[in-house]
Amino acid sequence: LVEELLVEIELTKHDHVLISHDKKDMLYQAELIDAKGINPEDLLMGIPYFAKDNFATKNLQTTAGSKILEGFVPLYNANVIDLLDESGAIMSGKSNMDELGMGGTGLSSGYGLLHNPLDHERLVGGSSSGSAFAVAKGMVPFALGTDTGDSIRKPASFVGIVGYKPTYGAISRYGMFPYSPSLDHGGVLTRTVDDAAIVADALIKKDFRDFTSVEIAEKDFYKNINNFDKNQTFGYIKDVHDHLPKELREKYNELYKMMEKDGVKVVPIEFRSDLLNALSSVYMMISFSEAVSSNANLTGVDFGDRVDGETWEDIMKDTRTNKFGPVVKRRFIIGSLNLQKENQNIYLHKAKKVRRLICDELEKAYKQVDFLITPPSQTIAPLIVESEEIDQNKNKETEYIDDILTLGNFSGMPSITIPFVTAEKMPVGLNLNAKPFADLKVLQGAKYLE
Ligand code: GLN
Numbered sequence: 001l002v003e004e005l006l007v008e009i010e011l012t013k014h015d016h017v018l019i020s021h022d023k024k025d026m027l028y029q030a031e032l033i034d035a036k037g038i039n040p041e042d043l044l045m046g047i048p049y050f051a052k053d054n055f056a057t058k059n060l061q062t063t064a065g066s067k068i069l070e071g072f073v074p075l076y077n078a079n080v081i082d083l084l085d086e087s088g089a090i091m092s093g094k095s096n097m098d099e100l101g102m103g104g105t106g107l108s109s110g111y112g113l114l115h116n117p118l119d120h121e122r123l124v125g126g127s128s129s130g131s132a133f134a135v136a137k138g139m140v141p142f143a144l145g146t147d148t149g150d151s152i153r154k155p156a157s158f159v160g161i162v163g164y165k166p167t168y169g170a171i172s173r174y175g176m177f178p179y180s181p182s183l184d185h186g187g188v189l190t191r192t193v194d195d196a197a198i199v200a201d202a203l204i205k206k207d208f209r210d211f212t213s214v215e216i217a218e219k220d221f222y223k224n225i226n227n228f229d230k231n232q233t234f235g236y237i238k239d240v241h242d243h244l245p246k247e248l249r250e251k252y253n254e255l256y257k258m259m260e261k262d263g264v265k266v267v268p269i270e271f272r273s274d275l276l277n278a279l280s281s282v283y284m285m286i287s288f289s290e291a292v293s294s295n296a297n298l299t300g301v302d303f304g305d306r307v308d309g310e311t312w313e314d315i316m317k318d319t320r321t322n323k324f325g326p327v328v329k330r331r332f333i334i335g336s337l338n339l340q341k342e343n344q345n346i347y348l349h350k351a352k353k354v355r356r357l358i359c360d361e362l363e364k365a366y367k368q369v370d371f372l373i374t375p376p377s378q379t380i381a382p383l384i385v386e387s388e389e390i391d392q393n394k395n396k397e398t399e400y401i402d403d404i405l406t407l408g409n410f411s412g413m414p415s416i417t418i419p420f421v422t423a424e425k426m427p428v429g430l431n432l433n434a435k436p437f438a439d440l441k442v443l444q445g446a447k448y449l450e
Contacts, residue, residue: 002030005048005092008139016112017130017139019053020061021093029090038088043198043222045088050134050143053094054101055186056175057081064177065097065127067110068298068323070305078175079207080144080186087202092140095130099325100295101146101179103127104154105387108327115384118159119426122381125155128189132159135189142190142199148179149283150376150406152187153417153431158381160419160427162450163189164196164443167436168412169214172207178294180287181212183409193418193447197221204439218440228444230264235369238268239276240405245378248428251421252373255430255449264448269365269372275358282358283408285351288335295332359411366435371445373432375405376417380426406431414442418450 006023026048033046051057054064056074058081063069081091098108106114106129114129116122117137124133128145132155135143145152147165156163164187171186178184188203190196200221207213218224236256241249256266300306300319307318324332338347365372406415413436420430432449434442 001046001048002026002090002092005139009093012137012139015117015133016096016109016114017133018050018093019063019065019096019111019130022060025060026090026092033088033090042088044084044202046090047088047141048090048092049084049140050093050095050131051078051081051091052097052128052131052143052145054097054146054177055081055094055144056177057091057094060094062094062177063111064101065099065109065111066298066324066328068300068304068319070110070323072304074175076175079172079209080203081175083202083205089202095128095134095143097129097131098127098151099328100177100291101127101148101151101184102291102327102331104150105129106155107384107387108325110323110325113384116158116381119381121383121385122426123158123384123387125158125381127151128155128163131189132156132161132163135159135161135191142188142195145187145189146176146179147185147187147409148183148287149408152185152189153376153406153415153429156189156417157376157427157429157431160422160429161189161191162193162196162416162418162446163187163429164200164416164446165409165414166200166204166439167214167216167414168409169210169212170204170216170414170439172205172210172213174207174209174213178290180290181294182290183283183287185409185412193416193443193450194222194225196416197225197443197447200439200443214437216437216439221440221443224440225443225447228448230262232370232441232445233265233267233368234259234371234373234445235267235269235365236373237271237276239271239273240374241268244375247423248375248378248421252375255420267369269368271365272357272361275354275361278354279358279408282351282354282410284334285338285347286355288331289338289348290335292332292335292339355410358408362407362411362413363435370438370441371432371434372407373430374407376429376431377405380423380428407433412436414439416442416446418446
């Protein structure tokens with residue numbers, strides 16, 4: 001498998017899928033496993049995978065897609081990498097991503113832009129762009145991603161694969177470079193729900209090195225994946241549904257009818273529309289502000305790449321000015337403005353209060369239903385030329401975050417995107433959510449719908 005993958009990596013080297021890989025180490029890991037022999041019960045043993053480049057890998061460059069971290073080689077592994085090592089999976093490359101996880105296009109990495117593997121003219125989506133590309137193209141059966149707003153689920157939707165973001169803290173954030181720590185979720189991209197369950201079995205484990213790590217009581221995801229209980233209710237947000245493009249709305253209506261026929265209840269639910277309208281702004285306020293403080297260590301002084309200067313202030317200023325891309329800089333500027341003392345009450349604290357209201361509204365929804373269906377995107381992957389035009393018009397960057405149809409990551413609920421329909425030969429996914437800690441349930445529900 002590793003030898004075949006190395007050929008595939010060579011063939012796709014102009015697609016910017018990977019930022020780094022270590023051929024020798026991959027072959028060495030494979031040899032060790034060959035020597036040991038594979039136990040068929042160890043489902044991940046000997047399976048090559050990619051990790052998004054914001055997971056720290058010992059002895060292998062980790063850049064989070066940013067030039068400021070070029071050449072940075074961590075001395076430690078992220079928790080997920082250690083866990084997968086224990087399972088015998090073979091870490092085979094660090095996948096490209098929008099810089100520091102900011103963005104949803106695959107166009108804002110410091111290491112080359114990515115295309116959609118199904119249609120070169122279209123976006124792959126992001127920020128887990130290389131991971132989505134690689135899984136859709138069949139290079140690896142699974143790849144790790146992170147999701148702060150929709151960064152696993154949006155690209156999964158655009159390339160027609162499964163993207164699973166477990167409950168906040170279920171996957172340890174130890175060694176996962178932050179974008180916005182209170183929203184950052186680790187997760188996985190796979191081709192099937194079964195595969196997502198297998199990887200989740202390896203990754204979901206309480207970790208004392210991450211103080212927000214949580215215990216998930218109901219596990220054994222893969223073993224129990226087919227035990228879906230039809231006696232549960234699915235809901236969809238009426239307001240969101242009514243505003244979908246007509247063809248997509250009809251596809252959802254067809255699905256709901258089929259589910260009803262199968263004896264599964266599907267109901268429309270109300271969700272305060274002022275809160276739906278606020279989602280995107282609240283997301284920007286909170287994530288941009290947290291990003292400023294959690295990335296304040298990227299100065300070029302202690303680690304990473306630097307622009308030399310006379311004083312450490314010069315080094316810091318010139319390094320940050322030269323090494324960060326336009327999306328990151330714009331977000332840091334807005335985030336810094338929110339964090340200014342006089343602005344905190346006007347913007348940031350207000351956004352946090354609205355976040356609470358959104359979580360309350362979600363809790364209310366989960367009193368009526370077991371699952372919430374949301375669309376991960378309203379359209380197929382947009383054309384790159386259209387988005388490049390948008391990129392030039394800097395103010396329009398928000399277009400890519402104002403459609404956080406997946407309801408943001410405010411409550412930490414588990415959420416999974418699966419392939420749904422195709423239009424113009426391109427896929428669009430469906431997103432299934434359940435309340436925090438109901439990871440087994442959401443996987444079972446996704447398997448039922450798959
Ligand atoms: N696309 C969203 C953004 O631009 C989400 C990013 C993410 O989840 N990391 O911020």
